[in-house]
Amino acid sequence: MLDNFPAVSMRARRAMPSDAAAIATIARALQWPGDKPPASGGFLININSEQEYREFIREGCPIVVVEDSLHGMWGFLLGFEASYYHQLAPDWATNLEWRDGSRQQLGDFILVDQIAVLRTRGRSGVGAAMLRELMRIRPDRPLIAEVLQAPHENRASLRFFKSHGFYKEAWRVADSLVWSLLFRPVE
Numbered sequence: 001m002l003d004n005f006p007a008v009s010m011r012a013r014r015a016m017p018s019d020a021a022a023i024a025t026i027a028r029a030l031q032w033p034g035d036k037p038p039a040s041g042g043f044l045i046n047i048n049s050e051q052e053y054r055e056f057i058r059e060g061c062p063i064v065v066v067e068d069s070l071h072g073m074w075g076f077l078l079g080f081e082a083s084y085y086h087q088l089a090p091d092w093a094t095n096l097e098w099r100d101g102s103r104q105q106l107g108d109f110i111l112v113d114q115i116a117v118l119r120t121r122g123r124s125g126v127g128a129a130m131l132r133e134l135m136r137i138r139p140d141r142p143l144i145a146e147v148l149q150a151p152h153e154n155r156a157s158l159r160f161f162k163s164h165g166f167y168k169e170a171w172r173v174a175d176s177l178v179w180s181l182l183f184r185p186v187e
């Protein structure tokens, strides 16, 4: 599967507090620090500190990592239950614009707040494995992913989520940034 690495199999699992340092290292590696997305595509903004990641894990947030026994962690997915996220960002849902102009009720969902895969491991199924693990541990919840649309569209991320059945229904505008909200209903 990966040409540049010895054949070791990756494993997706729920994160433990001891994973926080490795998660923060991956987040920092993928942080978008400038005013232009990297040419290789994909970027994260609003990363969290190691302490914050540890706290989210301790609080029981659905957080998934992919690793192998030889090289360590390859990527992570930070999910939030709707009830928890509303406490973190109380105004979040009030800034939504829906495709059909309605003011829909969001109900209970899991927000995929961050998903990040080391560039050296990109496009080898790590992101897909983390999404599958999230759906395995929380099969009862629809998913929402928030992806930056403007001023720079995160094309890699949009393409990734769309290929997993997410579709665009709403937008959120905050701090001069436009975010697309992509929904994936329970199957």
Ligand SMILES: CC(C)(COP(=O)(O)OP(=O)(O)OC[C@H]1O[C@@H](n2cnc3c(N)ncnc32)[C@H](O)[C@@H]1OP(=O)(O)O)[C@@H](O)C(=O)NCCC(=O)NCCS
Binding pocket: 030, 040, 041, 042, 043, 044, 113, 114, 115, 116, 117, 118, 121, 122, 123, 124, 125, 126, 127, 128, 129, 146, 147, 148, 154, 155, 156, 157, 159, 160, 163
């Ligand atoms: C988005 C991301 C998590 C995908 O992870 P991944 O492990 O590469 O995903 P998978 O290997 O499971 O799936 C690959 C698919 O994702 C999309 N994709 C991934 N990287 C891409 C890129 N550079 N350009 C275009 N599409 C890309 C494509 O649909 C690709 O399928 P393809 O190779 O058949 O075209 C990863 O690119 C990443 O970490 N990006 C940086 C951080 C980020 O922007 N996160 C999203 C914030 S909302």
